[in-house]
Amino acid sequence: xxxxxxxxxxxxxxxxxxxxxxxxxxxxxxxxxxxxxxxxxxxxxxxxxxxxxxxxxxxxxxxxxxxxxxxxxxxxxxxxxxxxxxxxxxxxxxxxxxxxxxxxxxxxxxxxxxxxxxxxxxxxxxxxxxxxxxxxxxxxxxxxxxxxxxxxxxxxxxxxxxxxxxxxxxxxxxxxxxxxxxxxxxxxxxxxxxxxxxxxxxxxxxxxxxxxxxxxxxxxxxxxxxxxxxxxxxxxxxxxxxxxxxxxxxxxxxxxxxxxxxxxxxxxxxxxxxxxxxxxxxxxxxxxxxxxxxxxxxxxxxxxxxxxxxxxxxxxxxxxx
Amino acid sequence: xxxxxxxxxxxxxxxxxxxxxxxxxxxxxxxxxxxxxxxxxxxxxxxxxxxxxxxxxxxxxxxxxxxxxxxxxxxxxxxxxxxxxxxxxxxxxxxxxxxxxxxxxxxxxxxxxxxxxxxxxxxxxxxxxxxxxxxxxxxxxxxxxxxxxxxxxxxxxxxxxxxxxxxxxxxxxxxxxxxxxxxxxxxxxxxxxxxxxxxxxxxxx
Numbered sequence: 016x017x018x019x020x021x022x023x024x025x026x027x028x029x030x031x032x033x034x035x036x037x038x039x040x041x042x043x044x045x046x047x048x049x050x051x052x053x054x055x056x057x058x059x060x061x062x063x064x065x066x067x068x069x070x071x072x073x074x075x076x077x078x079x080x081x082x083x084x085x086x087x088x089x090x091x092x093x094x095x096x097x098x099x100x101x102x103x104x105x106x107x108x109x110x111x112x113x114x115x116x117x118x119x120x121x122x123x124x125x126x127x128x129x130x131x132x133x134x135x136x137x138x139x140x141x142x143x144x145x146x147x148x149x150x151x152x153x154x155x156x157x158x159x160x161x162x163x164x165x166x167x168x169x170x171x172x173x174x175x176x177x178x179x180x181x182x183x184x185x186x187x188x189x190x191x192x193x194x195x196x197x198x199x200x201x202x203x204x205x206x207x208x209x210x211x212x213x214x215x216x217x218x219x220x221x222x223x224x225x226x227x228x229x230x231x232x233x234x235x236x237x238x239x240x241x242x243x244x245x246x247x248x249x250x251x252x253x254x255x256x257x258x259x260x261x262x263x264x265x266x267x268x269x270x271x272x273x274x275x276x277x278x279x280x281x282x283x284x285x286x287x288x289x290x291x292x293x294x295x296x297x298x299x300x301x302x303x304x305x306x307x308x309x310x311x312x313x314x315x316x317x318x319x320x321x322x323x324x325x326x327x328x329x330x331x332x333x334x335x336x
Numbered sequence: 337x338x339x340x341x342x343x344x345x346x347x348x349x350x351x352x353x354x355x356x357x358x359x360x361x362x363x364x365x366x367x368x369x370x371x372x373x374x375x376x377x378x379x380x381x382x383x384x385x386x387x388x389x390x391x392x393x394x395x396x397x398x399x400x401x402x403x404x405x406x407x408x409x410x411x412x413x414x415x416x417x418x419x420x421x422x423x424x425x426x427x428x429x430x431x432x433x434x435x436x437x438x439x440x441x442x443x444x445x446x447x448x449x450x451x452x453x454x455x456x457x458x459x460x461x462x463x464x465x466x467x468x469x470x471x472x473x474x475x476x477x478x479x480x481x482x483x484x485x486x487x488x489x490x491x492x493x494x495x496x497x498x499x500x501x502x503x504x505x506x507x508x509x510x511x512x513x514x515x516x517x518x519x520x521x522x523x524x525x526x527x528x529x530x531x532x533x534x535x536x537x538x539x540x541x
Contacts, residue, residue, distance in 0.1 A: 205477060210517060213479025242432065250436060258522060262439045265478060266432040272470060297477040301470045323462035328452065331465050332472040333487045 019067045019117065020143070022185045023089060026115050027062040030087035034113050034182075037083040040075045041065040041115075049125065049139035053078065065089075068143040072122035072167060074278045077234040079107050087113035089185075091122075093169075095178035096276035096311025097234040102180075103318050104274075106237060116181030118189045121162075121170035123149060128165060129158040169279030169292060172197045180314055197277075198300045200293055216261055222287040223260035225253065229281035229291055230267060235274050242266065268294040273302060273319030276311035305330045389443040389509030389518070391418040391502065394433070396426045398456035399491050400448035406495030414499035415506035418446070425449065427460035431471040434485060441521040443509050444484045446501065451489040461489070481517055483508040 023041060030036040043054035043064040051070050055078075056062045067089075075088050076097040082088075084107070090098060095116055101107050123142060125133065128151050141149040141162065149165050151158040174197065176189040204212060230236045230243075242250050243263050251266070252259040268275075275295050282291045302308045308319050395401040401422045407414065423429060426449025434445045447468065455461040468487045476482050486505060490498050512518045 201477070209476070209479050209481055210519070211479075212477070213519060216478060250432075251439075258439055262435055265435050269431055269435065269471070269474075272467075272474075297474050298470060301473050305469060320463070320467050323459070323466050327462065327466045327469065330469045331452075331487075332469050333465065333489050 019186050020065065023067055023115065023117070024062050024065050026183060026185055027056055027065055027087065027089075028059045030113050030115070031057070031059060031062065034085070034087065036085050036087040036113050038086050039065075039115075040078050040082060040086060040088040042067065042071045042073065042075075042089070045070075047133075047136070049136070049142055055082070057083075066143075067117065069121070069123040069149075069162075070125070070142050072280075072283060074232070074234055074280045076101065076278075077232060077280075079112060079234075080237055084111040085113060086111070087115055089115045089117055090178055090181070091117055091119035092173065092175040092178050093119075093276055093278040094234075095180050096175060097278055099180055099311045099314045100235055100274045100276060100318075101237075102314040103316060109314065114178070114181045114183075116178030116184045118177040118184065118186045119170075119173075120145060120176060120189055121166040121173070123162070123165050124167040128160060167279060167283065169277060169282070171195075172277075175311075179312060198296060200290075201296045201300055204293065204297075217257040219289050219293075220260040220264055221257040222289055223255060223264065224287060225255045225260065225263065226286060228284040228286060229264075232280045232284040233267075233271070234278070234280075235271055236267070242270075264291065264294060268298065271295060272298045273308065274310050275299070388415075388417045389506060389513060390441070391444040391446055391505050391509070392437045392442045393418050393420050393446040393448065393502075394423050394426070394429045395420055395446075395490075396428075396449040396456075396460075397422050397424050399450035399454065400426075400488070400498065402492035403448075403490045403494045403498045406493065407499045408495075410495050412495055412499040414502045417506055417509075418502050425455065425457050425460035426464040427455075427457070429464065431467060434471070434475075438480060438484070439522070443513075443518055444486070444505050446486050446488065446505060448488045448490045448498070448501070451491055454491065481512055483512060484518075 027039040027041060030039050037057065039056045039062060041054050041056070042051040044066055045052040049070055051066060051068065051073070053073060053075060054061075054064055056065065071091070074094045074097055076090060076094045079086060079088055079098065079101060088098070095114065098107075098112065098114065102109055128139065128149060130151070130153050135153040136151055137154075138152040139149065140146070140152070147162055148159050149162055172195045174191050174195045176191060178184070204215065207215060230241065243266070251262045272295075275298075277292060277295065277299065279292055282289070285291055299310070302310070302319065306319070310319070393404070395404055401420070404420060426447055429447050434447070437445045447464070449461045449464055450456065452461050452465060464487070472482060472485060472487065475485055486501065488501050490501065509518065
């Protein structure tokens, strides 16, 4: 990936000088050697700071609306699909974004690396290339984990490792897996009896502290005034409680229906380890099973819920129990 | 008695209230009283009505509301546990409203609109049809029994159908309650900044 890093730096400079980009959005080194942070480059010198590694889990599409246009942005498969949703909704126009696609074999879940206390880490090897192992050096000891065991859960279930939309692709395209088992957890939850299911959700969202990290990091949550923040009328209480937290999260999941591409950043950003992705997976499954629709694939088409068809009649739930 | 009723009963205001000599409702009809802030207290309902399952019905102004009105005008008998919110079109109903209704303690929610093809705004109910097709199965996933939410197409002339739908929903909800599948209503809900909602408290409605 050192090669990818170099190519991205060149591509970023080209975007500024040849494509007329006002800024380039990517990642640069973070506070620790194994962390990255979003970087906004407006000069060739600043482009030299761009890096790429298996720690680049963030979804940079979240910045595209506010970025000075035209903007160049580095996107993985998931990020590119989020961009497609934004294009569908005309939050950004196609000619205003220069898409630098980076095929992705999966991002590392830093939370899975041992030892759990990252303050003791001295070095982490294997992130910036496709090495089969990630090795953490802590207090003189080496802790190894197979790369496949250290991936983010959302990456294990990913069906689109290669961006479907791009102006330039940096790196080799990666074939999608045969069966990503995206809805295994949905089946497990549906196997619970109804009241137990309700109890499960309330237990998960008891922990929510309404920090809004999930909302802030989501590329699709771009409402200037969120329904949950409006004071008059008050839609949902601000004070955390299991019932109100569940209402907030369900409304957010519903407002992302047909739009969410499961980039998983909400879950990664959550400080309370709440399995946020689980809420939306059922909606995604219904979309596929009943309508054969998948979010984030067709930049020209209308959003799913902004259209209708005669064939909807077959799937109508009117009048049924 | 709820805390609110206790306050009313033990305050000086209770002594000033006239007991109703004849009332069609059983028992605890206490009339209106005053809280120390000068606010008027809503009259507590008798136990039988308080515990009856509650349905919130979103009715579109052009068809289903008119149909419900016809049921009323025609003196058709149907359970009283339904409260109506009139909307211009069934498409006005963001399923987030349905989620909020359940949060506030509604046992059942009905969304009714014109029949597809007859929408006053031409296309509204086509959007409703599509979004509810995804929303309703998801409600089941959240642990809300599918019998608690219904989408119906009810035209302005279908007074009987409206009454029938409400009858069915009330019966389904009673059945759910018997089976212990209806979650308990919330004790209180903060519906506006700093103010406890009286929508869901047992003594109102």
